Amino acid sequence: MSSQPVYLSHPSSLDHDTGEHPERVRRIEAIDAALEARDWLGYERISSPAVEPSVLQRVHGPEHIERIAAASRVGGAQLDPDTFVSAGSYTAALHAAGGAVELVRRLMGEGPRQVGFSAHRPPGHHAVPDRAMGFCLFNSIAVAARHAIAELGLERVLILDWDVHHGNGTNDIFWDTDEVLFASIHQLPLYPGSGSAGEMGEGRGHGYTVNLPVPPRSGDEAFVSLVRDIVTPLARIYRPQLLLVSAGFDAHADDPLADCTVSDAGFGLMTELVRELGAELGAPVGCVLEGGYDVDALARCVTLTMETLAAGGASAHGGAPGLDAIPVHPLATAALDRLRPFWPGLA
Ligand SMILES: [Zn+2]
Numbered sequence: 001m002s003s004q005p006v007y008l009s010h011p012s013s014l015d016h017d018t019g020e021h022p023e024r025v026r027r028i029e030a031i032d033a034a035l036e037a038r039d040w041l042g043y044e045r046i047s048s049p050a051v052e053p054s055v056l057q058r059v060h061g062p063e064h065i066e067r068i069a070a071a072s073r074v075g076g077a078q079l080d081p082d083t084f085v086s087a088g089s090y091t092a093a094l095h096a097a098g099g100a101v102e103l104v105r106r107l108m109g110e111g112p113r114q115v116g117f118s119a120h121r122p123p124g125h126h127a128v129p130d131r132a133m134g135f136c137l138f139n140s141i142a143v144a145a146r147h148a149i150a151e152l153g154l155e156r157v158l159i160l161d162w163d164v165h166h167g168n169g170t171n172d173i174f175w176d177t178d179e180v181l182f183a184s185i186h187q188l189p190l191y192p193g194s195g196s197a198g199e200m201g202e203g204r205g206h207g208y209t210v211n212l213p214v215p216p217r218s219g220d221e222a223f224v225s226l227v228r229d230i231v232t233p234l235a236r237i238y239r240p241q242l243l244l245v246s247a248g249f250d251a252h253a254d255d256p257l258a259d260c261t262v263s264d265a266g267f268g269l270m271t272e273l274v275r276e277l278g279a280e281l282g283a284p285v286g287c288v289l290e291g292g293y294d295v296d297a298l299a300r301c302v303t304l305t306m307e308t309l310a311a312g313g314a315s316a317h318g319g320a321p322g323l324d325a326i327p328v329h330p331l332a333t334a335a336l337d338r339l340r341p342f343w344p345g346l347a
Contacts, residue, residue: 006116007043010095015088022293023135034299048099058146093137096120100144107284115309125167158240163248163290164258166195176205188213207342216259220266225329249292271308
């Protein structure tokens, strides 16, 4: 297995012009500058292709896709109070979804890689099949997971969403299937308002949607404990063949759009847990950028996440308290009680 990690990006991310919106061009510029200063951390840089229509249509209907294309053709549109399209947005969104798909292809394909990161705008996890929403046009991580299942023959994909907002789009897209285990840690109450603990999927998917809401002011102790004490044991039972992370960094203490208090080190610890889980299960780990609106914290935390992913053993959160210093959080205890009926093997 090749050990060189992959970084997927495309200059079209800079053409999704949202002006002074929090989800702005500067986010990608800051990430790129931070990574360039670190010589890209040894990652192989790959230019993300545009997603093929047939791959995108596994999640999004042709009417929704055409609505975004048409809005870009006429120079832009406001789709809802939060969500804007500019002339370059359709192309940017095609490459954002294409980056996530290419990430999965690289992780699962010939000469498989163990870890990778796809960093694009616009983000994706709020987009539902027939509608853009919450800064998101196409649900890139969902498109990538569907591709992994439909085209690459995977039977079990884990999507961990640690963006501070509920990944309602991903939640809905995989609501009734057990082919994706969707686990989301998010602040509630907060936009979009969904993602309560009782929303657990239905039919074959009952119990495979795991919503882990946390109250405002939750920080490292809650987020890290939920990854270590809920997501990790669930994954040991589920045995995913691929681990995808909806990697938003807006749970950070400095973020202007939410009220959580995760530190840089907290993101490093969550990444370490996911990396170790992937190693234990023999499953590659791919991160797809979602939110994160304090550009300095975003650039630092993307860098730390990529550094930790690639570290494979030595942890990159230097100096900060390690995992052992974080106790089992009461929210994790409550989640275990709630999930045991669906997951009998859960300790
Ligand atoms: Zn978010």
